[in-house]
Amino acid sequence: MSDPIDSTPMDSPPMDRTEPDPAAPAEDxxxxxxxxxxxxxxxxxxxxxxxxxxxxxxxxxxSLSIPRGKTLGLVGETGSGKSTFARCVAGLIPVTSGRVIxxxxxxxxxxxxxxxxxxxxxxxxxxxxxxxxxxxxxxxxIIGDPFTIHKTASxxxxxxxxxxxxxxxxxxxxxxxxxxxxxxxxxxxxxxxARALALRPKLIICDxxxxxxxxxxxxxxxxxxxxxxxxxGLTYLFIAHDLExxxxxxxxxxxxxxxxxxxxxxxxxxxxxHRHPYTTALLSAAPAADPDTAAARQRIILTxxxxxxxxxxxxxxxxxxxxxxxxxxxTQEPQLEAKAxxxxxxxxxxxxxxxxxxxxxxxxxxxN
Amino acid sequence: MSLLEVTDLTVSFPTVDGVVRAxxxxxxxxxxxxxxxxxxxxxxxxxxxxxxxxxxxxxxxVSGRAVFEGTDLLTLTEDQMRQVRGARISVIFQDPLTxxxxxxxxxxxxxxxxxxHDKSVSKQQAHDRAVELLGxxxxxxxxxxxxxxxxxFSGGMxxxxxxxxxxxxxxxxxxADEPTTALDATVQAQIxxxxxxxxxxxxxxxIMITHDLGVVADIADxxxxxxxxxxxxxxPKRDVFYAPHHPYTKGLLESIPSSSASGExxxxxxxxxxxxxxxxxxxxxxxxxxxxxxRCLTEEPTLRPIGPDGLHNSACWLxxxxxxxxxxxxxxxxxxxxxxxxxxxxxxxxxETLGSExxxxx
Numbered sequence: 001m002s003d004p005i006d007s008t009p010m011d012s013p014p015m016d017r018t019e020p021d022p023a024a025p026a027e028d029x030x031x032x033x034x035x036x037x038x039x040x041x042x043x044x045x046x047x048x049x050x051x052x053x054x055x056x057x058x059x060x061x062x063s064l065s066i067p068r069g070k071t072l073g074l075v076g077e078t079g080s081g082k083s084t085f086a087r088c089v090a091g092l093i094p095v096t097s098g099r100v101i102x103x104x105x106x107x108x109x110x111x112x113x114x115x116x117x118x119x120x121x122x123x124x125x126x127x128x129x130x131x132x133x134x135x136x137x138x139x140x141x142i143i144g145d146p147f148t149i150h151k152t153a154s155x156x157x158x159x160x161x162x163x164x165x166x167x168x169x170x171x172x173x174x175x176x177x178x179x180x181x182x183x184x185x186x187x188x189x190x191x192x193x194a195r196a197l198a199l200r201p202k203l204i205i206c207d208x209x210x211x212x213x214x215x216x217x218x219x220x221x222x223x224x225x226x227x228x229x230x231x232x233g234l235t236y237l238f239i240a241h242d243l244e245x246x247x248x249x250x251x252x253x254x255x256x257x258x259x260x261x262x263x264x265x266x267x268x269x270x271x272x273x274h275r276h277p278y279t280t281a282l283l284s285a286a287p288a289a290d291p292d293t294a295a296a297r298q299r300i301i302l303t304x305x306x307x308x309x310x311x312x313x314x315x316x317x318x319x320x321x322x323x324x325x326x327x328x329x330x331t332q333e334p335q336l337e338a339k340a341x342x343x344x345x346x347x348x349x350x351x352x353x354x355x356x357x358x359x360x361x362x363x364x365x366x367x368n
Numbered sequence: 369m370s371l372l373e374v375t376d377l378t379v380s381f382p383t384v385d386g387v388v389r390a391x392x393x394x395x396x397x398x399x400x401x402x403x404x405x406x407x408x409x410x411x412x413x414x415x416x417x418x419x420x421x422x423x424x425x426x427x428x429x430v431s432g433r434a435v436f437e438g439t440d441l442l443t444l445t446e447d448q449m450r451q452v453r454g455a456r457i458s459v460i461f462q463d464p465l466t467x468x469x470x471x472x473x474x475x476x477x478x479x480x481x482x483x484x485h486d487k488s489v490s491k492q493q494a495h496d497r498a499v500e501l502l503g504x505x506x507x508x509x510x511x512x513x514x515x516x517x518x519x520x521f522s523g524g525m526x527x528x529x530x531x532x533x534x535x536x537x538x539x540x541x542x543x544a545d546e547p548t549t550a551l552d553a554t555v556q557a558q559i560x561x562x563x564x565x566x567x568x569x570x571x572x573x574x575i576m577i578t579h580d581l582g583v584v585a586d587i588a589d590x591x592x593x594x595x596x597x598x599x600x601x602x603x604p605k606r607d608v609f610y611a612p613h614h615p616y617t618k619g620l621l622e623s624i625p626s627s628s629a630s631g632e633x634x635x636x637x638x639x640x641x642x643x644x645x646x647x648x649x650x651x652x653x654x655x656x657x658x659x660x661x662x663r664c665l666t667e668e669p670t671l672r673p674i675g676p677d678g679l680h681n682s683a684c685w686l687x688x689x690x691x692x693x694x695x696x697x698x699x700x701x702x703x704x705x706x707x708x709x710x711x712x713x714x715x716x717x718x719x720e721t722l723g724s725e726x727x728x729x730x
Contacts, residue, residue: 077552078523184640185410214409214579219623219636226633241553248625248634285557287582289624291605294585301561302554304508305522 037098073250123196127208129188186217265346275353298361370397377432405588458534462546464526475514524555596652613682613691
């Protein structure tokens with residue numbers, strides 16, 4: 001718990017770290033370790049002869065790890081690369097470089113056949129419960145697919161297991177023969193959860209699992225995910241743009257911006273004493289369901305939008321929007337490291353980290 | 369005199385499966401320069417309500433009154449409505465990509481709207497006004513961006529363009545239907561900031577429809593919480609957030625993960641909203657409510673003032689003093705349940721609510 005995110009620098013492999021952190025969990029307590037993962041999508045142009053003219057740098061040198069039974073929250077805006085990163089971890093798309101180590105085994109770019117047994121242990125839950133379920137298939141068949149594909153159960157045994165799963169996630173097992181359209185949004189997301197749970201995976205990657213749901217239903221699904229984690233010792237990689245949801249479910253959090261992690265660490269220090277100006281801006285922008293908090297808050301309004309990942313800014317990728325940016329930010333890329341006064345687990349990639357009590361909103365107003 | 373005064377508005381849609389009763393007798397008023405937040409989940413009728421005001425619900429059976437600047441909007445012909453819509457009342461929709469025509473330049477779309485309402489404006493004047501408006505809503509280099517197509521704009525910029533279009537004819541009222549839902553948090557903050565600034569400048573009335581209580585906490589003066597086509601609670605913002613009376617409002621507030629209850633189990637509202645074709649008897653919230661009294665099953669409550677000033681209204685049979693998230697209000701509710709349903713029910717109830725008081729009051 002005390003070292004949920006490992007941010008090993010690029011040039012020193014994790015095995016021979018010179019300063020072993022005594023509080024760090026032993027190697028076999030880490031279920032997922034991602035090392036320097038890079039994912040570029042080539043951009044092609046030209047008519048007959050397609051040539052690569054650039055790369056969408058969706059994920060650029062991301063390292064982190066998730067201990068068993070814990071939840072790592074991954075936050076960031078549209079285009080920050082969080083979903084691409086999730087797909088790399090799940091092995092759904094090959095990585096450009098870097099390594100994904102799952103349960104002590106390197107699963108980077110495995111062949112389809114070699115990946116198959118691993119897939120049983122890594123499952124995904126998607127955002128949209130309307131488009132992630134085939135509308136023409138019955139719920140029993142949808143949830144039972146994993147059993148068929150991995151040949152673990154068939155016939156009556158399969159039906160029994162599916163109904164058990166349905167009951168576990170709070171669906172009526174008698175609705176086995178219904179179609180997805182006969183369920184509400186929250187129930188559909190439960191179907192997605194049941195399907196992910198079918199093969200008793202170790203890791204579940206939740207990609208915005210509650211953002212399409214109404215508030216009251218959202219809380220039901222979050223509670224369900226929490227119960228399942230406790231009962232089955234599940235590990236979650238939880239992707240969301242809602243910072244309060246992430247704070248609620250996660251043990252630790254990583255903030256992504258334009259394909260890179262800008263800050264990560266256990267929940268309390270990152271939310272309480274965040275050091276990266278982007279984290280600060282993100283937290284100040286999140287709407288609080290409390291009028292007094294909303295009125296008292298000094299919101300940092302970032303100018304402009306997230307730049308294109310095809311041609312990301314030089315140096316620190318946040319510098320064009322950063323209220324604290326100076327010349328060095330445009331030329332030199334800051335490394336993820338623990339800043340003075342922070343625990344070793346709380347790392348920030350910034351040349352001018354935010355100090356305690358510093359008023360970024362006022363600084364911004366003064367600068368404008 | 370309110371700018372808009374809606375009285376007993378009812379909207380239903382006949383379908384092959386039965387009559388969908390989307391809005392059932394809603395009344396409210398909006399003042400110039402003020403913001404009414406309408407909060408509700410999917411299917412609560414919040415969008416149908418405002419679309420009906422603008423004549424955008426063809427095929428619906430509508431009754432009630434909606435008086436805007438002295439005219440009842442519900443009696444206008446299509447031609448008359450066209451004079452109001454866009455000019456006196458404008459709308460900002462959730463998804464700016466589907467609300468903008470992909471094949472026309474942004475500037476053309478804005479100037480076309482200006483010219484559709486006022487033929488005396490020349491093309492050049494309308495174009496110049498479009499540039500001015502785009503600059504006003506914070507689009508950089510508006511003189512160049514005015515000739516861009518919607519796909520060349522980012523999500524936040526498209527929403528800014530939609531706001532520019534909504535402002536083009538200086539409307540008296542803007543209806544914003546989930547204007548920031550499709551946007552990222554930092555861009556959402558920009559848009560809310562912009563709406564607040566523009567509203568202060570022009571004293572426009574704003575109706576903000578959203579499912580996000582955070583947005584309402586930021587921007588609204590008054591809040592109406594809708595459930596199953598009715599107003600469950602209508603009150604000044606602070607009353608809704610700090611002294612909610614209706615169990616549905618309370619449930620919504622408690623469903624939101626917040627720092628005070630971090631890591632604890634959330635307390636969701638059980639079940640899901642009812643079908644609008646087949647509504648439950650009595651209070652439409654009773655199947656999901658933890659405080660059901662006998663009369664809730666048979667009699668549907670209507671909005672009544674629960675405070676001395678008459679501003680805080682709730683449609684719930686619980687006594688007036690039951691408003692609030694504090695222990696006292698919780699004890700009072702437990703008392704009511706005990707009287708009505710006996711000791712055993714009350715014990716279960718207390719274990720559920722008072723037992724975890726720490727997270728409730730937090």
